[in-house]
Structures are given as C-alpha cells and as structure tokens.
Amino acid sequence: xxxxxxxxxxxxxxxxxxxxxxxxxxxxxxxxxxxxxxxxxxxxxxxxxxxxxxxxxxxxxxxxxxxxxxxxxxxxxxxxxxxxxxxxxxxxxxxxxxxxxxxxxxxxxxxxxxxxxxxxxxxxxxxxxxxxxxxxxxxxxxxxxxxxxxxxxxxxxxxxxxxxxxxx
Amino acid sequence: xxxxxxxxxxxxxxxxxxxxxxxxxxxxxxxxxxxxxxxxxxxxxxxxxxxxxxxxxxxxxxxxxxxxxxxxxxxxxxxxxxxxxxxxxxxxxxxxxxxxxxxxxxxxxxxxxxxxxxxxxxxxxxxxxxxxxxxxxxxxxxxxxxxxxxxxxxxxxxxxxxxxxxxxxxxxxxxxxxxxxxxxxxxxxxxxxxxxxxxxxxxxxxxxxxxxxxxxxxxxxxxxxxxxxxxxxxxxxxxxxxxxxxxxxxxxxxxxxxxxxxxxxxxxxxxxxxxxxxxxxxxxxxxxxxxxxxxxxxxxxxxxxxxxxxxxxxxxxxxxxxxxxxxxxxxxxxxxxxxxxxxxxxxxxxxxxxxxxxxxxxxxxxx
Numbered sequence: 001x002x003x004x005x006x007x008x009x010x011x012x013x014x015x016x017x018x019x020x021x022x023x024x025x026x027x028x029x030x031x032x033x034x035x036x037x038x039x040x041x042x043x044x045x046x047x048x049x050x051x052x053x054x055x056x057x058x059x060x061x062x063x064x065x066x067x068x069x070x071x072x073x074x075x076x077x078x079x080x081x082x083x084x085x086x087x088x089x090x091x092x093x094x095x096x097x098x099x100x101x102x103x104x105x106x107x108x109x110x111x112x113x114x115x116x117x118x119x120x121x122x123x124x125x126x127x128x129x130x131x132x133x134x135x136x137x138x139x140x141x142x143x144x145x146x147x148x149x150x151x152x153x154x155x156x157x158x159x160x161x162x163x164x165x166x167x168x
Numbered sequence: 169x170x171x172x173x174x175x176x177x178x179x180x181x182x183x184x185x186x187x188x189x190x191x192x193x194x195x196x197x198x199x200x201x202x203x204x205x206x207x208x209x210x211x212x213x214x215x216x217x218x219x220x221x222x223x224x225x226x227x228x229x230x231x232x233x234x235x236x237x238x239x240x241x242x243x244x245x246x247x248x249x250x251x252x253x254x255x256x257x258x259x260x261x262x263x264x265x266x267x268x269x270x271x272x273x274x275x276x277x278x279x280x281x282x283x284x285x286x287x288x289x290x291x292x293x294x295x296x297x298x299x300x301x302x303x304x305x306x307x308x309x310x311x312x313x314x315x316x317x318x319x320x321x322x323x324x325x326x327x328x329x330x331x332x333x334x335x336x337x338x339x340x341x342x343x344x345x346x347x348x349x350x351x352x353x354x355x356x357x358x359x360x361x362x363x364x365x366x367x368x369x370x371x372x373x374x375x376x377x378x379x380x381x382x383x384x385x386x387x388x389x390x391x392x393x394x395x396x397x398x399x400x401x402x403x404x405x406x407x408x409x410x411x412x413x414x415x416x417x418x419x420x421x422x423x424x425x426x427x428x429x430x431x432x433x434x435x436x437x438x439x440x441x442x443x444x445x446x447x448x449x450x451x452x453x454x455x456x457x458x459x460x461x462x463x464x465x466x467x468x469x470x471x472x473x474x475x476x477x478x479x480x481x482x483x484x485x486x487x488x489x490x491x492x493x494x495x496x497x498x499x500x501x502x503x504x505x506x507x508x509x510x511x512x513x514x515x516x517x518x519x520x521x522x523x524x525x526x527x528x529x530x531x532x533x534x535x
Binding site for chain 2: 022025026029030033034057060061062063064065066067068069070071072073074075076077078079080081082083084086088098100102103104105106146147148149150151152153154155156157158
C-alpha cells in the first residue's frame, strides 16, 4: 500500500492533505531518530495506557550504504556503510496503526520505541500529547544545540587580508 | 605456499592471554572506557570508520581498544564485523551543501560568501607539546559569536561564472553505481568505483601518492577550492512508507581540489577537479584523496600516463590496508616446507657450480 501510488487517484485537496501528513511524519521520524533511548523509554513508561502491539518486522540491525557525489554535486559513488536498526509495529487497537522505526546505530529497542511512537502519533487522542511532551521539547533541544555549535563555529570566522605589494 | 600445521593450541591460548594482559597495561591505572576513546580519541575513531568503511563511532572505539590503538588492526576488525550484518538499503546521496559546518575554508577564493570558518583546526597551533594536558583540567568554553547560514553552496560552483572550472554533472538515477563490496575491482574502473576505493584506502598510502603528484610525478598544480567539515543528514527511502526519511546525522569532511589543465586535443585549457570525501573530521585524508582522484582522471582527460599516481591498477590494487596487511603479514605463517624445497634447490645449484657444470640447475630454477 504505497502512499505514492494512491496519490494518483486523489483530488488536489486530498493530495495536499497527504503531503502535509507526509511532512509531519518525516519531521516526527527525524526527531525520534535523534532522541536518546532513555528519553523514549521514559516517555513510553509514562503513557497513561500503553497499547498492545505486534511486530510486523521484528527489530533488527543491519547496514545502509551511504553515497556521495563526485564534486559534491556530480555522479554518485558508494562512500561506505552505516549501522542502522529498524522495526515495524502494528498496534492492536481498532485503528491498527502501523509505525516504523529506522535509527542510526545498533540499538534495536530504540528502533522499536520509535516505531511505537510513530504508530501512536497517528491516533488523534495521542497525537497532541506526543507533540507536547516529546517532539516539541526534542526539537527545541536540537535547535538549541545546533545554534550553540553554529555560534562557536561562527566565532572562528576570519578575514584574510592580502598585503599590498609593489607600487600601487 | 602456506601449509597447514597442527599443534600449538596451548601456546596460542597462552599468547592470547598474554595479549589481553598487555592490552590492559598497568593494572594500578583505571581501565580506559570505550566511550572515552569515542569522545577523546575522536580522530582515531574517524580514521577507523573511514577505512573500516562503517560509520559507527562506538564500534570503531571498541575496535581501537581491542587493537591496543593499532589503527590498521582496528580497521580489519570493523571490516570483519561488517560481514555479519545484512544490508538494509542504500541511502540517498549525502547533501554536503546542506552540511552544518564546523569548518569551511577556501585557499582560492578569499571573499567566499559566509566567510572562512577555521573551526576546530590544528592549523596555526605551534605544535609545541602542551604539558598542561597531563593534568586533569576542563577547557574553558569556546567563544560564541554570530550565526551561520542554513545552507552553504559549493564555493567552486558559486564562483565559476566564467566557466573556467569544469562542472560536475549528476548521473542518471537509473544508472547502476558500482559497488566494490559486491563485485570485484575491474579495469578500467569507473570514477564511482575509483572514489569508493580511494575512500576506503589507507590514509598514509594516499598521502604519499598525493604528495608525489605535487613533487612532479604527474604534475597537477592543485589548489584547494574548498574544504568543509561538519554534520550531514542521512536520508533513507523507507519501503513501508514509499518516501525518504532523515534517520540521523554523520560527520564528514569534503575537499574540492581545483587543478590546472593545459588542455588536450579535445579540450580547451581550463581548471579540472579532484574530489575527496571521508567520514568524520579527516582533512588530510580528504585532501590526499582529491589529489589522487584527479591524477587517476589522466586517461579521461587525454593526459600522458607517466607516474604511479596516474596508474589505476597500481593505485587501486595497493591502497586497501586490510588486503595489503594480510598479504605482507601472511609471510609470518609457517612456510617450512616451501623453505625446505628452496634450500634443497640452492644446495643443488651450488654443488653443480662447484662441479663445474652450471647449466642444468639454472634452467631448472628459471622454470
């Protein structure tokens, strides 16, 4: 069931709604992938009721080949691999939401937790709470970290002066 | 010829115990933690990841600990570990223009947009040993000042209004990208395969080859168009979703080398390019790789092949330190039978010379 295949038969309004949904999911998965596992574990433990779920793809660790481009923009080449863990879950309740977790590294439990929150966030009664308690604080934290790093790098900006030589 | 031998199990086991003890060093000192290696020996970790060809800081730090700091041994350990894992997919090409830079300099363009950002460089340090590091001490926090733009276009393309520098063009998405981990090296190797091979190649070897091009073995007159180092996003197509998702960040260093080119029968004079890319903060590696990448483009650009760095087979067959180390070090394994045969032959030849009859043995030796 590919969302891209579906798009072809959707009206413009539905397609826009789906694009927004896709953007929200991309943001969610990018943020969850950057969370510490302990943070996700705590958030899971603090849920008022934890849903039952089954594994569509049990958590596993493998490698993803990373690619560069010659000159940064040209033809592609294989640079080397990266460890990635992934997991796909389906919740037991009537919505039966499917959640995916793809994370850098070898932490399979983290991939499982990301998949669970991805599934939960698709349900209206969980979405707002996950946004407020997990995603928004994560985003703030990452933005702050990036800004501090950028400011430290910016402080190393230098102007090279070319000394005037000769007559002029 | 290596002939399998039996025996020595007890000796081997004891040797490994002795190795473990020597690895630990003075027991009165605290044991070094893998996380400490990851954080405080980060450039050693970067090299092991680049040449081990797996981005995983904890694995590389563990390999360094196990290998007692021997980089080539640690690289070997990562390569061996790699064979135990399945491949889950191919990431989208890294967008180095979207890098959150830690460093970005150009030696050719003084006034580059965004400025020259030195970052955490060893350059301009005096290379005097800092004995203060012997004491436990927290560094003072780095100063903050200003902001950086969200994206930084490649300087070389940005400042190429006259078109005097050759442009790199993307390949077709449907084209197969050669992969050395799946198929053996064949000649002539495509640029994609050459770049993959150079990315995995031994840093010291590439440094020496790159240096040789500067000293006149394949004159290439290089200039650093740009070096940048920092974090880039990894985007992976998720089959369950049907679109690509950002699954994390890795550190990389990129070098854009610009080289003088006199022109050939088919090409007018212009500047050509060499490219280097490595995991982590590995500027020397990226620069050396860019020099050798450019030298290996000799045939494509119609240049005479006169130097080792331009010779694909020479460069690519000898750059992998796991293979090179394996072949050199296999000489340590018992070659007793081989050597006995050689001994017998030399004795026979000498006996024949002494008897005044040289021809037969030399003929035999030449076979």
